[in-house]
Amino acid sequence: MLVRRAREHADTVMMGRTHSVHAEPITFGVKLAGWAFELDRDRSRIRTAAAELATGKLSGPVGTYSHVDPEIEADVLTSLGLAVDPVSTQIVQRDRHAAFLAAVAVTGGSLERFATEIRNLQHTEIGEVQEPFRSGQKGSSAMPHKRNPILSERLAGMARLLRGYALAALEDQALWHERDISHSSVERVALPDATILLDYMLVKFTGLLEGLTVRAERMRENLERGLGLHASGRVLLALVEEAGLSREQAYAIVQRNALRAADERRPLAQLLAEDGEAAVLSPEALAACFDDGAFLRHVRTIVARLDRLVPPAPDGATAPEPTPHTDWGGDP
Amino acid sequence: MLVRRAREHADTVMMGRTHSVHAEPITFGVKLAGWAFELDRDRSRIRTAAAELATGKLSGPVGTYSHVDPEIEADVLTSLGLAVDPVSTQIVQRDRHAAFLAAVAVTGGSLERFATEIRNLQHTEIGEVQEPFRSGQKGSSAMPHKRNPILSERLAGMARLLRGYALAALEDQALWHERDISHSSVERVALPDATILLDYMLVKFTGLLEGLTVRAERMRENLERGLGLHASGRVLLALVEEAGLSREQAYAIVQRNALRAADERRPLAQLLAEDGEAAVLSPEALAACFDDGAFLRHVRTIVARLDRLVPPAPDGATAPEPTPHTDWGGDP
């Protein structure tokens, strides 16, 4: 679903931001493509950790096969689809469970990143995306006008719980001797609560992305409100490479006009055109610096890399993607 | 310093936001006043925890005064300004150190909240505050136009480290028998690193607040871009209380016009004036709903509560405030 929406918005231009501040243009599809690859890494980590968890033992109360032969263990576990723990105690060791809940927490952190982005982009002043809002749904009880990114906020909060469960699992490792049972009270809470929570988060995130309103016109508008400041890097380069200024000289010219543009809310291109020292660049060279197409010339290359995750359908339609429920490793 | 800046901006009107979305007007002074009270609570928690830490023992290798009489312990500790631990082992118990580093982590979380707010308000599209930027300072190396809230980001990051140290201290509590030394390797790292880090954060935050550029005109402008939607709650109330509609009817009218206002970017007041069903309210009653003064009539009462923290100077000047270094409890 992320892949589909990323392809859909491969060319939806918006401002890229670093440190909350306008940087250079990107497309919304590139942003979503990054999310898709991150979730794919998360899924792969969870699968690896879940496969490790699928290890059993039938080696008796201290792991020595005192009552049952190793062959019987091998037969039984094989028939259950479990690996044999090469050396066990009364139990299989808990480094595996810690690694598993850590992978769950990392996935939670990814969902928190995406949710935080939606919260940021839904700031009233930015307004580039909006969480699904069912027609007829009430917003804030006291403030009827509000459409709040409450799902994203909920996802961000839940990631904190997942980190707490991972922590408890990390502390479970140091059991005493051939086992103590201190891990059990933790696991009865942490394993179901963390996995059910992650499942809920994935389902909610999928619905959120599915129904997300993407406001291409606001993205374009915000870009233009940037006064062309995002092109400052290219102007800097042009002053150095084409006009032969030193980097220090170029930086001073660009910074001076950029700060003025922000303060006076006038387009950078216009201010540079009026700045004598910047006249070492021809009007054409200057205009080229402000061409967004140049910034985005490799965007389709990036989005095409999603084919590694989900091959495009032959007829141009997107192939069906796995749903969150079936694809996160139920059976090992 | 927070108190001084809060008083300075007692009447600097800005939009209050919940869920990243415009809610109702506040003033920047109210926001800062909340920060001042929170830091005051943090300071008080750290002082309480530090006072508890100022407990010593001189009761021998297992806490039984086997070689030294209790009177000698009392004399020595009193002369050092330390309390006597009523029952000790080889050491004083580590619940005190855990509580102390937890109080440090909570303070870090407060600074993270303030820093996150500055990061949010410095979004290009919002632009209501700006971190100090020394004239002559370079911004981004590649993008000369950018003024980034990097200090706030740094503070937000450091709060995570403080939580990590608190966690290690919480795990230090369960020492074995009359002591084991597993806490020592933790404390050699966590105690200096956490306290030095918090000191650094307080110093940086003070400088950040001191030099923070507050853009009252952008605050006003953003408020107006809100199209009066923040008054929707008051309109709702007026429709119910003054015009006698049911809450459901009123909610439907307000929500319908509010969503239209946002979609069409037209002021809510205007849309309501054109909506026949809203005509149950007189034009005067409608206008009163959009009077910001009414929203802010208690703001000075709130800011005046700061007098509990720092009494106002008699001549109107603000009394000097303690600096971060001297006031966070060096000596117990």
Next chain:
Amino acid sequence: MLVRRAREHADTVMMGRTHSVHAEPITFGVKLAGWAFELDRDRSRIRTAAAELATGKLSGPVGTYSHVDPEIEADVLTSLGLAVDPVSTQIVQRDRHAAFLAAVAVTGGSLERFATEIRNLQHTEIGEVQEPFRSGQKGSSAMPHKRNPILSERLAGMARLLRGYALAALEDQALWHERDISHSSVERVALPDATILLDYMLVKFTGLLEGLTVRAERMRENLERGLGLHASGRVLLALVEEAGLSREQAYAIVQRNALRAADERRPLAQLLAEDGEAAVLSPEALAACFDDGAFLRHVRTIVARLDRLVPPAPDGATAPEPTPHTDWGGDP
């Protein structure tokens, strides 16, 4: 109950241990007295934090009293027994909740310390205490002879969960603007789960202590198996102070004989009596070093400090102590 059992065992001599190794004698009452004072500090921290939590607000959607006057807030909150938040946003700030769950986690760490001690003392080879074991109760299903400290292990595990919830609460602090709702999903899980868990732990720990079998004869026996090595510090002191050796000389003599005693399993007193260099101490002076009474002469002074927590009943009976349920701050 801790206080009662501490008084009961004021004179139950046992070996004190540091680094898992025999150090000097203590009494079991001194150990329990230390636990009582630690739990008392925990209770006091939780009460302080709970009192801070008993703060309310009725100041509207952004904390400005835009719809309700401060007087009404004061009236309502007073009648609910809540303090007024001097500056609120849409909510009261979450530093209070973080501090509260941190105090809960510190208390969990204390219970973990006590539980770990019981687990250690119940090692088959040590055998000084034993968890309550109902007559008729089955032990291990495969190993009928075992009486396992499973309650203590459970308590130790649960402390890990409490740390995880505290962590999530610490991360909840940095809410955006006048509030976002990311803390809510966390608090719905962490607040009930952590407080119910701590209540359960306190109830279980109380029952555990109440029914704990204390084996004074095993304590005495383990002490004697120590071969008098615990007196090595006193011999060292006597060699320096009474016999006038240098500390280095004395240390060498004591260490040499102590290591031999451990290796050959012979009493230290006997080896020292045979060591020519140790003959600078008279037989009486040497014997005095091995008098346990001297180690324990201040033990009653320590246990008597419990009177600060629970005054002794006039007729010698112990006054009733608060039960865990009623005394950990239900109503603020």
Next chain:
Amino acid sequence: MLVRRAREHADTVMMGRTHSVHAEPITFGVKLAGWAFELDRDRSRIRTAAAELATGKLSGPVGTYSHVDPEIEADVLTSLGLAVDPVSTQIVQRDRHAAFLAAVAVTGGSLERFATEIRNLQHTEIGEVQEPFRSGQKGSSAMPHKRNPILSERLAGMARLLRGYALAALEDQALWHERDISHSSVERVALPDATILLDYMLVKFTGLLEGLTVRAERMRENLERGLGLHASGRVLLALVEEAGLSREQAYAIVQRNALRAADERRPLAQLLAEDGEAAVLSPEALAACFDDGAFLRHVRTIVARLDRLVPPAPDGATAPEPTPHTDWGGDP
């Protein structure tokens, strides 16, 4: 080194313990073999995570290749031995760093498990192992007789710090937009401190294991002090399978005699021989239950599984093992 010592002690019989209480015999080699496999899993997790970290980007300030073509990125990164991030922002995403520090923390938890075991086995009453103690080294300053497991305690403490750093890294994931720099202050501390700490822990643990004194005679002695209670499970089985009693009947007989054995300190075999109800078992069948060889008949099979980690040298000598420094994944 672990593998070598595990093979060396393949037949060093000791008591296996669950819940701190005697269970059934194991060998020290089996215990160490379990550690070797766990560290091998840790190493494999760290290598996987480190390989993921070896990903770079050269895609400009927002990840769009606005100034540099993808081909150049591919060339440069390949020459540096780094993978190309398929979609980057200003940086490579931090799920990789979180997963890496989580793997480091899990490894710390493993070392904590081993260190805790050494601390437990070094209890004066157990005394089965002893940390290396340099001849001439002073022990406790006040108590010259003590040989303390301080290295193991230090390792246990340090694992807590590693969990704290992992936690901070998990929180670093949710960066804003095309990057904010809040992760940087964390990573400057957490990445070097955590990796240096783990390296130190591995070096110390290696030295500790290398020089660990294993007291086979104490192990044997502790086993015998168990009064044969560890055979209770086999007696139970024999009563059911050979003598045809119901499980309930058999359990009652065994538990009754086992508890009496513990209380009276008499061998279980003797008590059973005197118990009329147990006479359904022939003396030979009873004696067979107490044959330790039967418990340990598969021990060599388990230890031989270490050949999967380190093949045995053809001439019977153990092949050289990798040292901790060279083998934990310097270069990917």
